[in-house]
Amino acid sequence: MARLILKSPYIKSTGGAAGYLRYIATRERVEILPDDRPPTRKQEQLIAKLVKDFPDTKTLYEYWDYQTKPTKAAASAFITLALESNWDALHQSEQYMKYIATRPRAERLGSHGLFGDSDSVSLEKAMEELEHYTGNVWTHIISLKREDAARLGFDNAMAWRNLIRSHRNEIAAAMKIPPADFRWYAAFHDEGEHPHIHMMAWSAKPGQAYLSKEGIRQIKSKLTNDIFRNEMLHLYEQKTESRDKLVRETRRAMLDLIQSMREGICNHPDAEQLMQKLAAQLETVNGKKTYGYLPKRLKRLVDEIVDEIERLPVVRRCYEQWLMLQGKVDSYYHDKPREQIPLSQQKEFRQIKNAVIREAERLRQGEITFEERDLGQQDEPDQFRNSSYEYWRLQEILREEQMTLEERSEAVCELEKLAKDGDRYAQYLLGKLWRDGPLLIPDGVESRYWFEQAARQGHLVAQYALAKLYLSDDLEVHDTARGVEWLRYAAEGGSSWAMYRLGKELLRGEIMEKDTAGAVDWFTQSAERGNPYAQYILGKLYLIGKEVPHDKEQADLWLTRSANQGNEYAQYLLDYMEEGRSSSAMLAVTRLLHHMSRVFQDNSIPKSRPGGIQIDRKRLKKLREKKIALGHKPDDHEEQWPEMTM
Template sequence: MARLILKSPYIKSTGGASGYLRYIATRERVELIPDDRPPTRKQEQLIAKLVKDFPDSKTLYEYEDYLTKPTKVNASAFITLALEANWDAIHESDQYMKYIATRPRAERIGAHGLFGDEETVSLEKSMEELERYTGNVWTHIISLKREDAVRLGFDNAAAWQNLIRAHRNDIAAAMKIPPGDFRWYAAFHDEGEHPHIHLMAWSAKPGQAYLSKEGIRQIKSKLTNDIFRNEMLHLYEQKSESRDELVRQARRAMLELVRTMQDSVCDHPDAERLMLELAAQLGTVKGKKSYGYLPKRLKNLVDEIVDEMERLPAVSKCYDQWLLLQGKVAAYYHDKPQERIPLSQQKEFRQIKNAVIQEAERLRLGEIGFEEKGLNQQDEPEEYRNASYDYWTLRDEIRDESLTMEERGEAVSEMEKLAESGDMYAQYLMGKLWRDGPLLIPNSANARYWFEQAAEQEHIVAQYSLAKLYLSDDVEVRDIRQGMNWLYTAAVNGSSYAMYRLAKELLKGDLIKRNSDAAVEWFTRSAERGNPYAQYMLGKLYLTGKELPCDEERAIHWLTRSAEQGNQYAQYLLNHLEENRPPSAMLAVTRLLHHMSRVFRDNSVPKSRPGGIQIDRKRLKKLQEKRMALGHKLDDHEEQWPNLTM
C-alpha cells in the first residue's frame, strides 16, 4: 500500500493565490475530538457535495478514513483537505468559504508557518509577491499516514523543510522551471491521522511552468525515495527477511515457469492461424519490419497474437509472478495494487512483439528452423577406445565434486602433463577444460591449442570441437575457412554431429555457398548413423516438401526414428499429422514461446534498485558474461538453464 499521496492542483493567475498563501500559513490546527460522535448533518451534506463536485477527492486518505469510520473528526479532516485541494474552484463560493471561516473547535499555532529557501519568511512580502504575479501557481498537497510520519520523523515542519529544500531543483525540473526561476513556499499541517504539507510553487516568469502527469510522478518518486530510503534498502538488502523471502519465492516460481516454457512444445492453433495471417500481410509492408514501423492494423494483429499466447497457463502464471515482483517496489508509489493490464500492453515486454514479427517474417520467407533442444549436451561424446589408465584415473578425479577444488586442480595439472606427453584423449579434455571451465578460467586460445593437438592425431570429436570453436562468435579464434575445413574432416571421418552441422551450413548458406542437394546428402548420412537431429530434419523436409519432394511415408519413418530417441519435436509433428496444420506455423509458435521464456527470464529481477539505482539489461548481461568468464555458471545461485538453440 502506498504511503505518500501527492495532489498537484493549480490556481490560475486570477485565482487569489495570495489568499491561499495566507490561509495555509495561518489556518487553524484542528483539535482532535476525543470521542466517536457521528458527523453533523451539515458535514454529511457538504461531503456529498464535495465528492460530487470534485470526484478526485475520493482518492484522499481522509475520504477512505471517513468511509471506514464516519465520525465528526474524520468528516472534518476530509472536508478541510478536499477544500484545500480544490482552492481555485471554491475560493469564490460562499457556501464553501463559510465553512472554512467557521469550522468548529480549532486552535491557532503561531503567527504563520511558512518556510521556503530563506531562513525566515515574511508572510506580508510573500503575499505582495503573489498579488503582483500574473501566472499560474501550483498548490501541491503532500500527505503521509500518521504512523509513517511518526516512524520516519516527518511529523514536524523542520523535517519537511529539509526535504523540500533538498529536492527543490528536482521539483523545479519536473515543473519545467530553471532552478534560478523557481519560487516556492510551504507550510506543515500536523492534522489528524494524515499530517501533510501545502507546497505552493511557480516560476518567476509567468507562462514558463508546465506540470504533466509524468512530472507529478517524478516529484512523487523523488520524495518517496528520500522519505522511505531505508525501507527501500531493506527490500533489497535482506533487512526485512519476510519481504525478501516473498521476492525470492516469487522469482523462484517465475524461473520454474520459465523452465517449463523453455521445455515445452506449444500447441496453440489459434495463435498459429494469426501468425499465418500476419506472415501474409507482412509481405505488403515496405521498409523496416519492427513493431514501431508497422501500420496500426498490423500492430493490432501483433497485439492479438501476444494476447493469445498469454492464454497459455505457463505464460499467464509467469506474468502474474512478474507483476508480484514489480508490485513490491510499485507499492511505494501507487495508492492501489498494480493493475493487471494485458501482456501486449505491458511496456516492459515490448521485445515480445518484435519476436512475433520476427517469427512471422520467417514464416513468410519460408525459412527452415532447426529445433535442437539439448544438442549442446549431446554432440561431444567422449571416445574411450584405447584411453590409458592414467587418463581414466585423472578424468574421474577432475569430475569428482566430493573432492576439494585444490585436489581437483592438482588432477588438472597432472592431466596437462599427460597431454604434453602426446596423449590425445588428455589433449581433448584439456581443450574442453580451457573452453568451458570451471576448474580453469576459460581461454579460447588455449582451448584451440589443445583441440588442435588432439585433432591432428585423428581424434574425431576433437576435430568437431575445434571446428565449432573456429565457427563461434569468439573474435579471438573465429576463422570460417579453418572451421569449415575441420568440420568437413570430422564429417568424413564419421562424426554424425559434424555431418549434421555441415548439412545445416550447406542448407543455410551463411558461411559457405548454399547447396541444398549436398545438405540433404549429409543429413541422410548423419541420420543413417542414428543422429536424432538429422533424422528429425529429414522427416520435416519430407513432410513440408522443402528441398525434397513431399513424401509422408519417408517423413513418418525418419520422424519416428527421431521420436524413439526422445525428440519431442518429432513426436509433436507425428501426433498432429492428421490435422493438416502447417508444421512451419506450429513450430513458429513454439519458437515464439521460447522467445517469451527468455524475455521473462531477463525480467525476473525487479527493475528498481536501492536509492533509485537501476541496472539495465545490457549491463546485467555484461556482468553475467564476466562471471561466466571467471568460471561461474549463468545463474549458479538459482536453477540451471538448459541450452536451447532454435
C-alpha cells in the same frame, strides 16, 4: 494502502499562485485538541459535496481516517486538505472557503515556513515572481502517516527540505523541465496524523512543463525509495520473513512455469490460424514491420494472437503469478492493487508483440528454423578411447561435485601438468574448463590455445569445439575463416556434430556462400551417423518442400528416426503430417511461447526492487548469453537456463 501519497494538481496562469504561496508559507497555527465527538451536520454535508465534486479526494489519508473513525477532528482534517488539494478550483468560492475552520501550523524557518534551493528564501520575491508568471504552477501535496514520519525522521521541515533538494532534478525531469529552468518552493505542515508538505513547482519558461500520470508515478517512486530505503532493503534482504517467504514461493512457482513454457511445444490451432492470417496480411505492409508502424487492423490482430496464447493454461498461470509477485512491490507505491488487464495490454510485456510480427514475417518468407533444445549438452561427447588412467582419474574428480573445492582445484593443477606434457585429452578438457568455468575463470584466449593443441593432435571433439569458439561472438577469439576451416576439418574427420553445423551454415548462407545441395549432403551424412538434430532438419526439409523437392517418404523416414531418439519436435511434425496442419505455423507459435517464457523470466524480479537489481540482472543475462555463445553448457539454476536456438 500506499505508504506515501502524492497529489499533483496545478494552478492556471490566471489563478492565485502567489496567494497560495503565501498561504502555505504563513498559515496561522490553530491548536487542534483531540475531539472524538461525531462530525457536525455541516461537516458531513461538505464532505459529501467534496467527494462528489472531487472523487480523487477519496485517496487521501484523511478520508480513510474519516471513514474508519468518523469524528469531528477527522472530518476537519479531511476538509482542510481536500480544499487545499483543489485550490485552483476553489480559492474564489465562498461556498467552500467559509467552511475552513482550522489552520494547522506551517513549521517556520525564520519568518515563514518556505524553503527551496536557496538556504535563504524571500517570500516577497517569490510572490512577486509568481504574480508576473503566466504559466501553470503545480501544487504537489506529499503526505505521510504520522507513525512513518516520526519513525523515519520526516516530522520536521529540515528533513523534507533535504529530501526535495536531493531529488529536485528528478522531479524536474518528470515534469519535462530542464534543471536550469526548474523553480520550486515548499513548506512543511506538521498536521494531525498526516504530516505533509505543500510544494509549488513550475518552469521559468511558461508552457514548457508537462506532468503526466507516468511523471507523477516517477516522482512518487523516487521519494518513496528514498524515504523508505532502509525499510525496503530490510524487506528485500529477507528480514521481513513472512512477506519475503511469499515472494520466494510465488517466484519459485513462476520459474517452474517458465521452465515448462521454455520446454513446451505449443499445440494451439486457433493461434496458428491467426499467425497464418497475419503472415498473409504483412505482404501488404510497406516499410518497417514493427507494432508501432502497423495499421490499426493489424495491431488488433497482433493483440488477438497474444491474447490467444495467454489462454494456454501454463501462460495464464504464469501471468497470474507475475501479477501477484509485482503486486507485493506495487503496494508500496500505489493505492490500489494492479488491475489484471489482458497480457497484450500489459506494458511490461509489449516486446511480445514485435516477436509475434517477427515470427509471422518468418512464416511468410518460409524461413527455415532450427529447433535445437539441449544441443549444447550433447554435441561434445566424452572421448576416453586410448586415454590414460591419470586423465580418467582427474576427469572423475572434476566431475564429482561432492569433492571439496580444494580437491577439485588441485585436480585442475594436475590436469594442466598433464596437458603441458602433451596429453590431448587433458588439453581438450582444460580448454573446456577455460571456456565454461567454474573452476577456472572463463578466458577465450586460454580456451582457444588448449583446444588447438588437442585439435592438432587429431582430437575430433576438440576440432569441433575450436571451430565453435572461432565462430562465437567472443571478440578476442572470433575468426570466421578459421572457424569454417576447422568445422570442415572436423566434419571430414567424421564428427556428426560438425557435419550438422556445417550443413546449417551452408543452408543459412550467412558466413559462407549458400549451398543447399551441399547442406543437404552434410545433413544426410550426419543423420546416417545417428545425429537426431540432422535427422530432424532433414525430415523437415523434405516435409516442407521448399529447399528440396517435397518427399513424404523421406520426411517420414528421418522424422521417425529422430523421434525414436526422443526428439519431440520430430514427433509433432509426424503428428501434423497426419492432421494436415501447417508445421511452420505450429513452430512459429511454439517459438512465441518460448520467447514469452524469456520475457516472463526477465520480469520475474519485481521492477521496483531497490538496490541495483536491474543492473545485476542485465549483467547476469549478458554473461549467460556470452557463455552459451562460447559453447558453455548452462546448469539448471533457476536464473540460468539455456536459450533455445529456433
